[in-house]
Ligand SMILES: [Zn+2]
Ligand SMILES: [Zn+2]
């Protein structure tokens with residue numbers, strides 16, 4: 426259960442985004458989203474066809490039930506133990522309730538898929554409007570994984586999830602005061618980043634191994650690059666002024682206010698979200 430905090434200057438009213446320092450995200454690009462949409466459409470088409478068949482089947486069963494009832498009435502008219510026989514065949518085959526539950530479940534499936542398709546179309550529209558190759562889709566709490574699965578698919582491989590999902594921290598540039606979100610992965614003190622997507626032990630040791638594998642005094646640039654790409658997602662760099670003097674909300678707690686330089690940034694608890 427993450428907290429809802431406010432991050433504010435004790436003096437001047439400067440504030441950062443409220444919440445728990447950031448949010449989980451999953452990266453989406455046009456190729457991926459379009460593939461997901463076309464796959465979904467395929468499955469929905471198939472379901473639609475099956476639904477039609479079930480409807481036909483229901484009609485057949487309805488007719489059959491009527492025919493059998495008529496037949497049983499015929500037996501009764503002939504005095505051939507009609508009543509007992511009717512009970513017998515009803516218990517044996519349950520003709521009346523043959524396919525209704527499956528039918529309802531299938532309809533719910535179509536509803537769920539159309540909802541997913543609508544959400545994917547929204548993401549696709551955002552990609553088009555911003556004219557960006559890739560966007561980070563926020564995964565709201567709770568149910569972060571649902572959004573991840575929506576974008577990557579229910580059967581997404583763990584490696585793909587690791588590659589595409591992350592945690593965007595609320596950041597501020599100490600030089601120009603621009604506020605933005607970035608996945609730094611080296612920030613201090615945010616336990617929620619650990620809970621979500623901190624680099625794990627495997628990534629850490631993979632980096633160490635790469636370092637030890639170098640048989641030279643000076644570690645080549647590409648090796649450093651490989652390690653930091655594994656480890657980091659974004660650099661500490663303000664997208665507005667280019668300054669590397671960037672801090673996250675969590676790192677500013679107890680630090681001087683970047684705006685008035687007199688007050689201190691305080692964390693004020695405002696409850697928790699389940
Ligand atoms: Zn201030
Ligand atoms: Zn800046």
Ligand SMILES: [Zn+2]
Nearest residue numbers: 426567698699
């Ligand atoms: Zn919760």
